[in-house]
Amino acid sequence: MLTAFASCRITYSPAYTLVPTYECFNRCSYCNFRQDPGKSPWLELPDAERILKSLMGTGIREILILSGEVHPNSEKRTDWCDRLYELCELALGLGFLPHTNAGPLSFEEMARLKTVNVSMGLMVEQVTPTLLETVHRHAPSKVPGVRLQQLAWAGELKIPFTTGLLLGIGETPGDRQATLEAIGQIHQRWGHIQEVIIQPYRPGTHQSGEAPGLELKELPAEVARARAILPEAVALQVPPNLIEEPEILLACLEAGCRDLGGIGPTDEVNPDYPHLQVDRLKRILEPAGWELVERSPVYPQYHAGLSPRLRSHLIQAGYY
Numbered sequence: 001m002l003t004a005f006a007s008c009r010i011t012y013s014p015a016y017t018l019v020p021t022y023e024c025f026n027r028c029s030y031c032n033f034r035q036d037p038g039k040s041p042w043l044e045l046p047d048a049e050r051i052l053k054s055l056m057g058t059g060i061r062e063i064l065i066l067s068g069e070v071h072p073n074s075e076k077r078t079d080w081c082d083r084l085y086e087l088c089e090l091a092l093g094l095g096f097l098p099h100t101n102a103g104p105l106s107f108e109e110m111a112r113l114k115t116v117n118v119s120m121g122l123m124v125e126q127v128t129p130t131l132l133e134t135v136h137r138h139a140p141s142k143v144p145g146v147r148l149q150q151l152a153w154a155g156e157l158k159i160p161f162t163t164g165l166l167l168g169i170g171e172t173p174g175d176r177q178a179t180l181e182a183i184g185q186i187h188q189r190w191g192h193i194q195e196v197i198i199q200p201y202r203p204g205t206h207q208s209g210e211a212p213g214l215e216l217k218e219l220p221a222e223v224a225r226a227r228a229i230l231p232e233a234v235a236l237q238v239p240p241n242l243i244e245e246p247e248i249l250l251a252c253l254e255a256g257c258r259d260l261g262g263i264g265p266t267d268e269v270n271p272d273y274p275h276l277q278v279d280r281l282k283r284i285l286e287p288a289g290w291e292l293v294e295r296s297p298v299y300p301q302y303h304a305g306l307s308p309r310l311r312s313h314l315i316q317a318g319y320y
């Protein structure tokens with residue numbers, strides 16, 4: 001029985017993830033995505049075009065451009081940014097809606113990518129600096145101030161933004177609270193955080209080290225904590241493929257989660273945990289009274305603020 005919230009609608013975005021490169025100069029010990037710089041060939045535009053054309057007419061709307069990071073001082077950085085931009089342009093031209101998450105960007109890089117993305121994202125993960133001595137020891141991009149600066153710049157640039165917490169990487173309950181408060185404060189100033197992902201860390205088969213992980217039964221309480229701290233306008237998301245037990249997924253919804261993120265063929269960040277597809281999710285949700293509905297990668301309250309060009313792409317995709 002539904003108790004806490006009037007709305008019974010749970011949203012998701014039909015999505016496909018394009019990976020420009022898996023190479024990343026950071027080495028987060030829990031990462032199941034990265035490859036060493038120079039070891040991951042970049043996605044070429046003709047290959048991307050072939051993939052995107054194969055998705056036309058399948059119902060996929062969002063193209064998540066998810067990339068490993070090229071060092072800001074690398075001579076390859078400009079080419080990498082150009083590739084991100086070109087992939088977004090390609091996706092737009094074929095009728096898709098790009099959402100880029102490629103790690104920390106300079107203000108200029110972010111401003112340029114804004115012109116070809118309906119929304120963008122970056123996980124804050126956790127704001128405690130103690131993780132820089134453990135799981136983020138070799139991950140300069142995970143300096144908390146760098147991540148919060150990204151959120152602020154996105155606000156300054158009026159980019160509808162997705163961020164989130166990664167839970168179970170060695171943080172304390174107090175750290176989680178501080179991270180939510182920091183996100184909430186930035187949203188209060190700029191009003192651009194459309195959703196916050198409450199993501200449990202789940203171990204995979206490619207990581208180089210270990211993190212404690214989150215007891216999944218703790219997740220509903222973490223959703224409730226986020227709901228209590230963040231403004232109501234900020235949607236909460238959990239990734240259903242990382243929650244094996246339907247009862248826990250339903251408890252997260254009861255606790256205030258209203259979105260299940262991008263649903264597509266592969267979770268590139270968690271390749272050991274295949275996405276639950278829409279039919280399977282409906283079989284879990286509908287008997288409990290929840291209706292699963294599609295959404296665009298930019299939440300409705302931000303549609304009017306998009307550039308005329310991006311708004312026209314949203315209209316063409318049937319979302320406006």
Ligand code: SF4
Binds near residue numbers: 025026027069139
């Ligand atoms: S988690 Fe992200 S930043 Fe860290 S190593 Fe993996 S791809 Fe790079």
